[in-house]
Amino acid sequence: MLVSKKQPFPLLVTGASGMLGSDLVEEIVMSRGRQGVLSTDSKTLDITHRTQVENFLHKNPISYIINAAAYTDVDGAEKEREKAYLINVVGPKNLAEVAGSFGIPVIHFSTDYVFDGTLNRPLTEEDEPNPPKPNYYGETKLLGEREVLQNPANLVLRVQWLYGKRRERFSSLRNKEKFTPFEDQWGAPTWTRDVSRTVVKLIEQKAKGLFHFAYDDFASWAEVFAFVCDEWHLSTQLLPKKSSDINLPARRPSYGVMANRKLLAQLGEKTMGSWQTSLREFLKTIYCDFK
Numbered sequence: 001m002l003v004s005k006k007q008p009f010p011l012l013v014t015g016a017s018g019m020l021g022s023d024l025v026e027e028i029v030m031s032r033g034r035q036g037v038l039s040t041d042s043k044t045l046d047i048t049h050r051t052q053v054e055n056f057l058h059k060n061p062i063s064y065i066i067n068a069a070a071y072t073d074v075d076g077a078e079k080e081r082e083k084a085y086l087i088n089v090v091g092p093k094n095l096a097e098v099a100g101s102f103g104i105p106v107i108h109f110s111t112d113y114v115f116d117g118t119l120n121r122p123l124t125e126e127d128e129p130n131p132p133k134p135n136y137y138g139e140t141k142l143l144g145e146r147e148v149l150q151n152p153a154n155l156v157l158r159v160q161w162l163y164g165k166r167r168e169r170f171s172s173l174r175n176k177e178k179f180t181p182f183e184d185q186w187g188a189p190t191w192t193r194d195v196s197r198t199v200v201k202l203i204e205q206k207a208k209g210l211f212h213f214a215y216d217d218f219a220s221w222a223e224v225f226a227f228v229c230d231e232w233h234l235s236t237q238l239l240p241k242k243s244s245d246i247n248l249p250a251r252r253p254s255y256g257v258m259a260n261r262k263l264l265a266q267l268g269e270k271t272m273g274s275w276q277t278s279l280r281e282f283l284k285t286i287y288c289d290f291k
């Protein structure tokens with residue numbers, strides 16, 4: 001007798017038009033095929049509207065929600081507080097509560113900006129968050145992750161300094177004679193492709209809880225931009241500056257390096273690799289696009 005194999009329900013990616021969201025969709029399609037993913041943006045599913053979320057889940061059977069929707073303008077959040085709160089706190093709360101009532105787990109993303117950056121050692125998931133002041137974006141991200149983690153079936157992955165095809169910070173260097181990167185902010189530039197691949201693995205493992213995504217090494221922004229100039233053989237003159245040299249509306253943590261021990265143990269891997277290897281590969285792909 002032929003037994004038909006039931007297709008698992010697709011994974012829903014909210015905020016799928018964003019930098020991380022678009023790579024998540026691409027990676028899920030690669031591992032599960034086009035039918036494996038359902039993607040929405042703010043027009044097709046506004047996560048701040050609870051009834052929209054409820055109606056969407058009533059109509060569409062899904063097996064997971066991966067929430068890549070967020071308010072990500074770190075300085076803008078100081079002025080647009082209400083909007084930042086709605087998208088970064090109310091949105092994840094809606095998703096977590098409604099998905100919870102359907103028995104669907106949620107994966108959500110947070111940031112190293114939940115830490116004030118004063119501990120000079122890699123930050124672990126056990127370290128107490130305390131967003132820098134002022135940094136309303138960090139405050140809303142902390143409240144949002146707490147909403148999602150109210151349900152122990154959910155997972156929050158803290159990431160930092162993202163770059164990807166949709167948005168990157170490097171190609172503008174090619175037209176600059178001089179550039180002034182920060183020399184006193186530490187972390188690692190993180191490719192959205194790498195985060196997306198990790199998310200696919202975490203879903204396969206049905207992982208839950210709070211994790212930091214981090215490579216094995218870290219750098220200052222000044223070192224990252226020096227690396228980019230070397231890779232692309234640019235003659236751009238780098239003039240490193242200190243955070244105190246410029247008055248941005250939101251304060252960034254100085255030391256935002258995150259520890260990856262918990263994530264490695266979960267994945268059963270020995271290394272997350274080096275940020276340099278990933279950035280080198282990414283720079284090669286976008287360099288081809290320029291030519």
Ligand SMILES: NC(=O)c1ccc[n+]([C@@H]2O[C@H](COP(=O)([O-])OP(=O)(O)OC[C@H]3O[C@@H](n4cnc5c(N)ncnc54)[C@H](OP(=O)(O)O)[C@@H]3O)[C@@H](O)[C@H]2O)c1
Nearest residue numbers: 015017018019020042046047069070072109111159161162
């Ligand atoms: N970028 C970074 O360096 C960085 C660092 C640390 C953590 N993170 C976190 O990583 C995640 C992804 O960030 P990202 O940089 O990929 O974000 P992004 O490119 O700014 O994309 C965010 C997406 O959210 C969507 N969105 C906004 N309001 C929405 C709403 N009410 N309902 C549904 N969708 C909505 C936007 O869609 P529309 O365009 O349709 O409005 C946009 O496509 C976020 O949680 C962010 O906090 C990012």
